[in-house]
Amino acid sequence: MTRSTSLSHAGRALGRPSSSGFLQSWLPRLVLAPSVAISLFFVYGFMLWTFVLSLTNSRMLPSYDFVGFAQYGRLMANERWWVASTNLVIFGGLFVVICLVLGAFLAILLDQRIRREGALRTIYLYPMALSFIVTGVVWKWLLNPGLGLQAMVRGWGFESFTFDWLVDPDMAVYTLVIAAVWQASGFVMALFLAGLRGIDDSIIKAAQLDGGSLPRIYWRVVIPCLRPVVFSAVMILAHIAIKSFDLVVALTGGGPGYATDLPATFMYTHAFTRAQVGLGSASAMLMLGGVLAILIPYLYSELRSRKNG
Template sequence: MATPAADADFKTKLQTWVPKLVLSPSLALMLVFVYGFILFSVYLSFTDSRILPSYGWVGFENYDKLFRLRHWDIAVNNLIVFAALYIIICSVIGLMLAIFLDQKIRGESVLRPIFLYPMALSFIVTGTAWKWFLDPGIGLEHTMHLWGWESFHFDWIKNRDYAIYTVVLAAVWQSSGFVMAMFLAGLRGIDNEMLKAAQMDGATNFQLYHRIIIPQLRPAFLSAFVILSHLAIKSYDLVVALTGGGPGRATEVPATFMYSYTFTRNQMGIGASSSVIMLMTIVAIMVPYLYSELREKN
């Protein structure tokens, strides 16, 4: 007959091992299909793979070819423009919306989900919707012409010089609400007693935000930067749905470059090397962030 101590010991072991058994299949799949394929892509970037994986070692030859391609230079330049505008505009709009909602206005419970709703959509849906909206033949320009404003023109999506900014518009529309939620959480976490003390000392609203509130939102700014940078680097689906990388290569980014060279141009080695460069860029952003977070906790 089992003793109470043995029963307690069995229950303790069961509570310890059941979560591990439940999570182990997911962990195994993640190790294989995420980290395993990451390592496989890194390996392919050093081989002469073309239409199918090959195991002929070529060293850094694919990277040398990659950085000599004008196509890659265009993709990187487009990403720099897109990422810079995307991060800055999302941060500014998100902060302004968060400050607006933090005023305890009526209807906050209605406005908050409205601002957050775009983030619930996939980038494919967002890109398709904005493609229709910006298409001169069926979208905004066409509607304005039907209303009698014949001189109105907005053909950015067809214009090589402005097409990348349409991608920025769509991405900002989708992500600003999410950034707002991050800043709003930060604002609601600030000590009200500190703000009341500053007000009693004669601080204006501008001084409150400039000297007290916004400096305390540093973790929210850092988190927003990391998340938005990650989304900008892997913005394949939005670009494909909205512009397809065109007109020409006006909206080509490294993510679409990687796909085209791997699956369309049959240059798997060069495509893998571009994916490794994208991975290293994300790592370069994530490592300082994680280091900063761990240092603050310590």
């Protein structure tokens, strides 16, 4: 037996890891290290930089003339910001509620093992394969008073029919809801359907034996079992609503005027087209706060459920 072999056996006998074992334990960390470093720099590093810029008087280019929270004060006094925030409440609230109701209804419908279920599921899920840019462009054509639904119905002879929400400042925000619900409701349906298929059939059969009607069983028994699915769907939809940008740009462009502005379009407009980087950074930080207000309760709930489980 050679000296190196005997030293290796001695090291293992003393509990010391060999060089090959050391390399195997550290190799995954070394492989992941560049990705982790890049993510830390380009995600969290730029978040920190954005916060720093929100405390400065930056305009076209970043500057480090610190003004404290003055940009946040300007933001709170900006009428356009409040219009964007109000639109987010309207758009986000309707978007989340309608998607939940419609997605649950479609999932319950498909859960009845109807014929052509696969084809219907594909049709409902197809909009999720499209980007919000494509969705916005398509619905812009459909809702254009001179080209879309209004022109088509009037061409059928109903000359008094009017559907001009796209150019109506008071109704244009609801066109965003229509397009967003059309795209996202199929995804919510898939979440609910997966949850429904995970429920034990014996629970439903036992409720039926007790004389419960099918609607009552779903309302009293099945839907309460889907609370984790509902919570996850709300988190995802609210996250989408807060970050909505491409749909607004493609469908309404923020107009008429700035009637359909959302915080994301407000941030882009002021940071990149109006040379107000500091103000745009402040709005971006408030958007980040909104996202964290949604994610933190979700993560807390997940960690608590795992700890209790």
